[in-house]
Amino acid sequence: MIKKITTPFSAADASDLKAGDQLRLTGVIYTGRDAAHKRLVALLDEGKELPVDLRDQFIYFVGPCPAPPGRPIGSAGPTTSYRMDAYSPRLIADCALRGMIGKGNRSKEVVDAMKQHKAVYFAATGGAGALIAQCIKKADVVAFDDLGPEAIYRLEVEDFPLTVAIDCNGNTLY
Amino acid sequence: MQRIISYDTVVEQVAALCGKAACDLSADVKKVLFSAKERETTAMAKDFFDQYQENSKIAESTRLPLCQDTGFAVYFIELGCDVKLDRSDIYSAVNEGTRKGYGEFFLRKSIVSDPLFDRKNTRDNTPAIIHLKLVAGDKIKIVLAPKGGGSENMSAVKMLKPSDGRQGVVDFVVNSVVNAGGNPCPPTVVGVGIGGTMEMAAILAKTALLRELGKPAEDERYAELEREILEKINASGVGPQGLGGNVTSLAVQILHHPCHLASLPVAVNLNCHAARHAEVTI
Numbered sequence: 001m002i003k004k005i006t007t008p009f010s011a012a013d014a015s016d017l018k019a020g021d022q023l024r025l026t027g028v029i030y031t032g033r034d035a036a037h038k039r040l041v042a043l044l045d046e047g048k049e050l051p052v053d054l055r056d057q058f059i060y061f062v063g064p065c066p067a068p069p070g071r072p073i074g075s076a077g078p079t080t081s082y083r084m085d086a087y088s089p090r091l092i093a094d095c096a097l098r099g100m101i102g103k104g105n106r107s108k109e110v111v112d113a114m115k116q117h118k119a120v121y122f123a124a125t126g127g128a129g130a131l132i133a134q135c136i137k138k139a140d141v142v143a144f145d146d147l148g149p150e151a152i153y154r155l156e157v158e159d160f161p162l163t164v165a166i167d168c169n170g171n172t173l174y
Numbered sequence: 175m176q177r178i179i180s181y182d183t184v185v186e187q188v189a190a191l192c193g194k195a196a197c198d199l200s201a202d203v204k205k206v207l208f209s210a211k212e213r214e215t216t217a218m219a220k221d222f223f224d225q226y227q228e229n230s231k232i233a234e235s236t237r238l239p240l241c242q243d244t245g246f247a248v249y250f251i252e253l254g255c256d257v258k259l260d261r262s263d264i265y266s267a268v269n270e271g272t273r274k275g276y277g278e279f280f281l282r283k284s285i286v287s288d289p290l291f292d293r294k295n296t297r298d299n300t301p302a303i304i305h306l307k308l309v310a311g312d313k314i315k316i317v318l319a320p321k322g323g324g325s326e327n328m329s330a331v332k333m334l335k336p337s338d339g340r341q342g343v344v345d346f347v348v349n350s351v352v353n354a355g356g357n358p359c360p361p362t363v364v365g366v367g368i369g370g371t372m373e374m375a376a377i378l379a380k381t382a383l384l385r386e387l388g389k390p391a392e393d394e395r396y397a398e399l400e401r402e403i404l405e406k407i408n409a410s411g412v413g414p415q416g417l418g419g420n421v422t423s424l425a426v427q428i429l430h431h432p433c434h435l436a437s438l439p440v441a442v443n444l445n446c447h448a449a450r451h452a453e454v455t456i
Contacts (some may be wrong), residue, residue, distance in 0.1 A: 065438035104357040
């Protein structure tokens with residue numbers, strides 16, 4: 001059984017998902033990986049406003065290929081998530097970030113923050129970058145343009161295949 | 175007899191290899207990867223194999239890369255002693271081909287200039303890593319194995335004691351792969367180098383990844399070792415994407431080399447399920 005979900009995503013929506021659920025996501029998500037996370041947390045430390053409102057939103061850990069002519073984006077599969085473990089708890093606690101999309105296991109600190117604030121960790125299929133690119137209908141840089149593939153993009157996705165890897169109660173497939 | 179090969183030919187051929195390796199799963203990988211689905215029992219695990227197959231079809235037809243991490247361009251080159259380029263040198267030609275290929279095929283540029291301080295993107299995916307071997311003859315054989323960060327980061331080298339023996343090797347390799355979990359995009363191909371020195375073992379492990387997938391080691395003792403390690407890895411249940419299943423690795427491929435009487439170096443280098451490689455002989 002494949003469930004369809006959309007963003008924005010509330011705490012109540014998060015509570016409906018269980019580890020192992022197979023999903024198709026349609027809606028707006030934001031990209032972010034190593035360098036963008038570092039900058040977001042630096043802005044929080046300085047008490048400044050973030051360039052994107054992450055409340056009830058999902059961050060997709062991805063650094064896409066350049067877009068060929070006539071396409072919104074190049075190949076765009078997930079990157080390994082543990083490198084964002086140092087930053088994710090802060091975005092979940094301070095910004096009400098609801099979901100993260102990546103590949104591979106997360107730290108105890110991330111899972112604790114997810115349980116406390118009702119956030120979900122989704123696995124996208126590592127190495128399926130061409131397939132995932134077909135699900136991305138629009139891509140616009142919304143922050144940190146100078147970071148190139150590591151900039152924050154606003155993506156409009158349709159039927160993006162995901163699996164709930166760790167649910168908001170801390171149940172995990174890893 | 176000396177053979178003159180044009181610098182521009184090498185550049186063109188290398189650029190074409192970059193596109194091919196990024197977008198086309200090779201025939202040996204298709205055969206082993208797609209048939210592995212039958213060994214999975216859950217809908218989730220089977221679905222991943224369907225996605226790998228669909229992804230490969232889309233990449234072939236759209237020329238979007240199989241994976242957004244189009245990697246470090248790692249070349250293994252056999253340069254015939256009778257070959258001379260009409261200008262410059264093989265290192266410059268391969269780097270220029272890399273620059274051209276990564277630009278023309280819209281591949282991601284993933285190389286930073288300084289590993290520790292600036293980490294500034296070189297914006298053309300150079301410098302490439304070039305392993306050059308001089309051989310007899312008048313040809314140049316170029317193998318490109320683009321290497322993504324996710325799988326490369328899960329590599330390991332250990333200087334075992336000779337007394338650790340066969341069991342020491344089995345335990346080290348199995349633990350390295352199982353502890354990597356979903357990070358290297360399983361099902362992986364496991365390259366293992368045994369013997370030589372520390373750096374030799376690492377190069378053997380990477381070279382082992384280039385062997386035709388599914389072809390066992392020539393020495394039956396090592397072929398048996400490959401089967402045993404693979405069985406133990408797949409019994410772990412890590413599975414595709416690390417989310418559970420029967421197929422954690424597609425193959426274990428071992429290369430060995432003479433070593434010092436006091437040493438037993440072992441290196442593990444992983445490839446993701448795409449196990450990208452492409453080659454050309456000029």
